[in-house]
Amino acid sequence: MFSNSAKYAINAVLYLAIHSKGSEKILARDISGSISVPKAYIAKLLQELVRHDIISSERGPKGGFYLTEANRKVPMIQIVEMIDGEELFKSCVLGLAHCNEAKPCPLHEKISPYRWSLLTALEYNTIQDYADEISKNKSYLPQ
Amino acid sequence: MFSNSAKYAINAVLYLAIHSKGSEKILARDISGSISVPKAYIAKLLQELVRHDIISSERGPKGGFYLTEANRKVPMIQIVEMIDGEELFKSCVLGLAHCNEAKPCPLHEKISPYRWSLLTALEYNTIQDYADEISKNKSYLPQ
DNA sequence: TCCTAAATATGATTTTTATCATGTTTTTTA
């Protein structure tokens, strides 16, 4: 479904959302440790997330990664799209170019409502929304 | 979601289901052409499908690929599992080991219906079931 | 102002997936 990179990025961003309060910063090393992804790998992803204004960072001693209020309002879908591209939920599951409501592929009818609801869940819920659910023990991350 | 190979295999098998009536055989070349996948590639996939008793073949002149009655009763899921493995629908979308109904990951609830719809559509419908839908113009393949 | 701790930039390596190529075996038909 998602690439490994997309999974890691989602985990990392949610970890940040929960652990960095205000301007408190989190080290790449800590994120790496807690989501069990090699530091060099997650560091690269974090840098790309910064470039896309999905998370924030500061260099030097006392530096690290954190989320601004604006970052917390970013819809989840942006993380996925940054890494796996925009076609992930939009192109036909069988790879057929013609597939649409009028000329559906053999799987289209069976899955499209559920696919659509997943897409909207990612489009209309922000990073903060997901973090809130975790805080309320409605969902869980490792640890 | 599916690998390219799995998509190609589904397309190829459905093409066979529709075009090979009875013992009439279809050439790898024809399948290749109509689903726009290089012959050498689809040929390899077809051979693996034969090894797994999902489709049938005969060598030599007048040979080709076809479906027996037994083949037509094979559930669609077998094609996907042969190629992408059984974990595809079972492991957590975020890659979290603990994730289940009791301790869901942040995306679990949103994605479950989608995954479930796809899984049941593939588990409870056979190759013939899908071919019938196409014959009745309820769904479409290329061409 | 110098040292150190952090992100950043860049690119190398490895692994997996996708694609291509080629020789072998089987079977039909002349």
Add this chain to the structure above:
DNA sequence: TAAAAAACATGATAAAAATCATATTTAGGA
């Protein structure tokens, strides 16, 4: 019984994704 047409087996190459490594830049603190 020989030629040709097909699948089959095997492996080579290419492209993409995942992972690892290293040098550079930035900023805080002694």
